[in-house]
Amino acid sequence: MIAARWLMLLVVIQALTVSACNQSTPIPKVSEAKDGKPAYGDAIIEGTIGEASTLIPILASDASSLSVAGQIYNGLVKYDKDLNIVGDLAQSYDISPDGLTITFHLRHGVKWHDGAPFTARDVLYTYRVTIDPKTPTAYAEDFKQVRNITAPDEYTVRVTYGAPFAPALASWGSSILPSHLLEGKDITKSPLSRHPVGTGPYRFKEWIAGQKIVLESNHDYFEGRPYIDRYIYRIIPDTSTMYMELKAGTVDLMNLTPVQYVRQTTGADFTARFNKYRYPSSGYVYMGYNLRHPLFRDKRVRQALTAAIDKDEIIHGVLFGMGQKAMGPIVPGRWAYNPHIKDIPYDPGHAAELLAQAGWTQKNADGILVKDGKPFSFTILTNQGNQQRLLTAQIVQQRLSHVGIDVKIRVVEWATFLKEFVDKGNFEVVLLGWNTSQDPDMYDVWHSSKTNPGELNFIGFKNPEVDRLLVEGRSTFDIEKRKKAYYRIQDILADEQPYTFLYVPDALPVVSSRIHGIKPAPAGIGYNQILWYVPKTEQVY
Amino acid sequence: MATYLVKRILILIPLMFGITLITFSVIHLAPGEPVEMQVAMNPKVTKEARDRLRKFYGLDKPLHVQYLNWVGKLVRLDLGRSFSPDNRPVVDKIKERLPITLSLNIIALLLEFGLAVPIGILAATHRDTWLDKGITIFVFIGFAVPTFWLALLLMYFFGVKLNWLPISGLHSLGSDSFGLVHYLWDMAKHLLMPVLVASFGSLAGLSRYMRSSMLNVIGQDYITTARAKGLSERVVIYKHALRNALLPLITLFGFSIPGLIGGSVIFETIYAIPGMGQLFYQGVMSRDYPVVMGILVIGAMLTLIGNLIADVSYALADPRIRHG
Numbered sequence: 001m002i003a004a005r006w007l008m009l010l011v012v013i014q015a016l017t018v019s020a021c022n023q024s025t026p027i028p029k030v031s032e033a034k035d036g037k038p039a040y041g042d043a044i045i046e047g048t049i050g051e052a053s054t055l056i057p058i059l060a061s062d063a064s065s066l067s068v069a070g071q072i073y074n075g076l077v078k079y080d081k082d083l084n085i086v087g088d089l090a091q092s093y094d095i096s097p098d099g100l101t102i103t104f105h106l107r108h109g110v111k112w113h114d115g116a117p118f119t120a121r122d123v124l125y126t127y128r129v130t131i132d133p134k135t136p137t138a139y140a141e142d143f144k145q146v147r148n149i150t151a152p153d154e155y156t157v158r159v160t161y162g163a164p165f166a167p168a169l170a171s172w173g174s175s176i177l178p179s180h181l182l183e184g185k186d187i188t189k190s191p192l193s194r195h196p197v198g199t200g201p202y203r204f205k206e207w208i209a210g211q212k213i214v215l216e217s218n219h220d221y222f223e224g225r226p227y228i229d230r231y232i233y234r235i236i237p238d239t240s241t242m243y244m245e246l247k248a249g250t251v252d253l254m255n256l257t258p259v260q261y262v263r264q265t266t267g268a269d270f271t272a273r274f275n276k277y278r279y280p281s282s283g284y285v286y287m288g289y290n291l292r293h294p295l296f297r298d299k300r301v302r303q304a305l306t307a308a309i310d311k312d313e314i315i316h317g318v319l320f321g322m323g324q325k326a327m328g329p330i331v332p333g334r335w336a337y338n339p340h341i342k343d344i345p346y347d348p349g350h351a352a353e354l355l356a357q358a359g360w361t362q363k364n365a366d367g368i369l370v371k372d373g374k375p376f377s378f379t380i381l382t383n384q385g386n387q388q389r390l391l392t393a394q395i396v397q398q399r400l401s402h403v404g405i406d407v408k409i410r411v412v413e414w415a416t417f418l419k420e421f422v423d424k425g426n427f428e429v430v431l432l433g434w435n436t437s438q439d440p441d442m443y444d445v446w447h448s449s450k451t452n453p454g455e456l457n458f459i460g461f462k463n464p465e466v467d468r469l470l471v472e473g474r475s476t477f478d479i480e481k482r483k484k485a486y487y488r489i490q491d492i493l494a495d496e497q498p499y500t501f502l503y504v505p506d507a508l509p510v511v512s513s514r515i516h517g518i519k520p521a522p523a524g525i526g527y528n529q530i531l532w533y534v535p536k537t538e539q540v541y
Numbered sequence: 542m543a544t545y546l547v548k549r550i551l552i553l554i555p556l557m558f559g560i561t562l563i564t565f566s567v568i569h570l571a572p573g574e575p576v577e578m579q580v581a582m583n584p585k586v587t588k589e590a591r592d593r594l595r596k597f598y599g600l601d602k603p604l605h606v607q608y609l610n611w612v613g614k615l616v617r618l619d620l621g622r623s624f625s626p627d628n629r630p631v632v633d634k635i636k637e638r639l640p641i642t643l644s645l646n647i648i649a650l651l652l653e654f655g656l657a658v659p660i661g662i663l664a665a666t667h668r669d670t671w672l673d674k675g676i677t678i679f680v681f682i683g684f685a686v687p688t689f690w691l692a693l694l695l696m697y698f699f700g701v702k703l704n705w706l707p708i709s710g711l712h713s714l715g716s717d718s719f720g721l722v723h724y725l726w727d728m729a730k731h732l733l734m735p736v737l738v739a740s741f742g743s744l745a746g747l748s749r750y751m752r753s754s755m756l757n758v759i760g761q762d763y764i765t766t767a768r769a770k771g772l773s774e775r776v777v778i779y780k781h782a783l784r785n786a787l788l789p790l791i792t793l794f795g796f797s798i799p800g801l802i803g804g805s806v807i808f809e810t811i812y813a814i815p816g817m818g819q820l821f822y823q824g825v826m827s828r829d830y831p832v833v834m835g836i837l838v839i840g841a842m843l844t845l846i847g848n849l850i851a852d853v854s855y856a857l858a859d860p861r862i863r864h865g
Binding site for chain 1: 591
């Protein structure tokens with residue numbers, strides 16, 4: 001595919017320009033004026049609330065492990081700053097016109113951190129170990145769609161699929177593992193889980209349980225040696241403690257909570273020492289209605305509930321304004337995001353009308369709507385340990401009481417929440433969030449075949465047109481065709497309101513102003529990390 | 542004395558089995574499963590992937606088989622492997638964290654008893670004076686103040702404002718290259734705040750105990766006799782009264798032993814101390830059965846041993862128990 005090659009070239013040019021004109025990029029910062037030259041050295045300390053569990057990424061399912069592993073390993077492809085798929089360990093790739101075969105042309109001369117050469121053998125091994133039924137991995141599904149995989153030579157991998165499968169390309173972004181260290185061994189007992197060997201910009205140095213993980217820059221990295229010599233993850237489970245460590249200068253990078261961003265990180269002293277960033281995260285928070293429940297079968301009732309909720313008020317009250325309204329399952333900024341979704345604005349009058357149309361006309365002595373002698377009353381279920389969701393539920397409760405709906409809130413511990421309520425469909429309304437992947441495929445959440453216990457369409461949404469569009473969207477690589485399918489899905493969901501989509505919170509990272517070269521983009525700030533640097537005069541470690 | 546000891550030890554065996562059974566049942570009664578926790582809400586995980594994980598952890602077998610497998614290993618002192626993605630032996634996970642929690646708790650315990658005993662004696666001998674009242678107010682403040690709040694205030698004051706002490710963790714960055722003295726000094730600075738905060742809270746209970754026990758003893762006839770003999774107040778209090786007043790504290794000391802391996806979750810979380818409290822809490826939250834059961838069994842075992850030690854110390858201190 002020529003387009004993909006062009007994209008690659010563009011990225012290379014972009015990378016060059018970025019490093020060439022660092023000084024002139026307009027980031028409004030005090031320190032920018034005395035910006036020094038890029039220099040090797042120093043360290044960056046990231047505060048993280050969770051500890052990694054294993055550094056063999058196919059065995060890990062937690063964000064902490066995957067974030068550390070992301071520095072150590074590479075996939076064949078990756079997302080660039082604008083969330084396009086580009087080659088990583090693959091120099092380039094071609095997709096056959098029928099969309100059934102992807103050919104990856106691997107980079108030559110890439111070395112594992114132990115010096116062994118990276119070849120197609122490693123790719124084949126990664127594929128085999130992932131689909132091996134003995135490997136306890138959560139990521140086998142995408143690779144199972146592969147019909148045939150071959151390596152015509154050391155630096156070419158050809159993958160054939162039974163049917164065109166759009167998420168396939170992105171699935172090759174999963175970390176490639178070193179076959180020379182793992183082949184023929186039990187991966188679950190491999191020492192690599194605590195001493196990983198990858199191809200990435202940073203190599204593993206040490207891991208002190210519960211305290212820190214230290215990585216060192218890989219001088220032979222194929223995209224060039226990272227400027228910053230050491231990347232250290234400090235495990236600090238409490239966000240208040242982490243914030244104080246940041247202020248004391250012993251943590252350089254962390255994610256702020258909205259209240260920290262708005263109230264506790266202002267003032268000349270702070271802004272001189274730190275740079276704050278803000279961009280939409282990849283998740284959204286929603287209220288999901290159990291569509292099997294008689295209360296929520298009528299579309300007008302669901303629309304009324306959405307109209308009765310003031311999303312702006314929630315964003316203001318819960319997130320201190322650090323977020324935006326969600327209107328559908330695709331977060332703003334993605335190529336599949338439909339900018340023309342017909343939103344249901346906050347309008348309690350309209351809500352009352354819709355409820356009246358649905359037969360909710362009378363109110364009882366307590367001011368609660370009544371139909372056939374039954375009051376309009378339900379329970380919002382949410383998980384323990386997430387203060388934002390609880391506050392959101394409370395605001396919703398109050399708003400809905402204004403239109404005559406009685407809402408109770410129940411907070412349940414996560415394991416119980418899943419097992420006893422969600423999996424069994426034993427709920428009325430849940431307040432939860434989804435983290436979305438870059439690829440818009442959302443078959444598992446919305447397709448009618450995914451409504452069995454333990455599956456993700458737990459609200460029981462069934463719509464033949466959406467089913468058809470979901471299949472259409474995942475079985476072509478043509479972006480325009482996919483766009484059309486996903487735009488239409490968003491329109492249907494906006495009308496059906498199986499969820500009330502509430503908000504997309506912002507990601508709020510803060511970084512010491514000692515670290516230069518950070519350029520926020522749709523992909524966040526981490527995409528060009530190897531170009532971050534600390535000028536010689538500001539180095540402290 | 543020997544038969545007493547043997548009898549006491551033999552009773553421990555059935556107790557241990559009861560404990561394993563209860564531990565196993567309780568953790569399996571909790572809703573949710575380890576696999577569930579790892580893969581739930583992940584669109585990429587299919588039913589097959591779940592089944593694959595369940596099989597890997599042996600969760601597909603009937604409960605009694607799971608129990609027998611576990612106890613069978615336990616008898617051979619094998620705590621099994623963790624159900625978290627790292628699949629490491631539980632023993633390794635505990636070994637990594639136990640020394641930290643243990644040393645922290647021992648220091649704190651010594652500090653608590655070391656302070657509570659003199660404070661209690663002082664309060665008792667100066668009963669109802671301003672000193673007694675001052676001490677009472679002080680220790681009850683310690684008792685009433687929420688640990689996490691005090692901890693955060695101290696961190697802000699000593700760590701951020703004054704910059705005297707490190708805020709959290711156990712070592713400074715680059716402590717590996719320090720000399721031994723420097724290394725220990727660095728660690729002591731890190732431990733100062735946590736140990737003080739940890740001891741402050743339990744001072745009240747212990748010192749009040751000591752005070753009332755001391756008052757009780759001072760009121761006894763033999764103390765009056767001792768005073769009548771013309772012994773100095775120092776000898777009366779520290780030689781005659783103290784030994785008897787310490788008996789209830791020995792009991793408490795015995796009870797504190799199992800607590801030595803348990804860390805406080807809140808406390809360890811705030812100070813970023815990788816101890817047993819965090820391990821246990823994360824184990825429970827992710828339904829990591831082997832880790833949770835392992836820690837519970839060790840805790841139960843230490844409770845039993847602690848009780849044994851308390852009983853034996855009683856027997857040593859009180860001849861009536863020894864011979865009765």
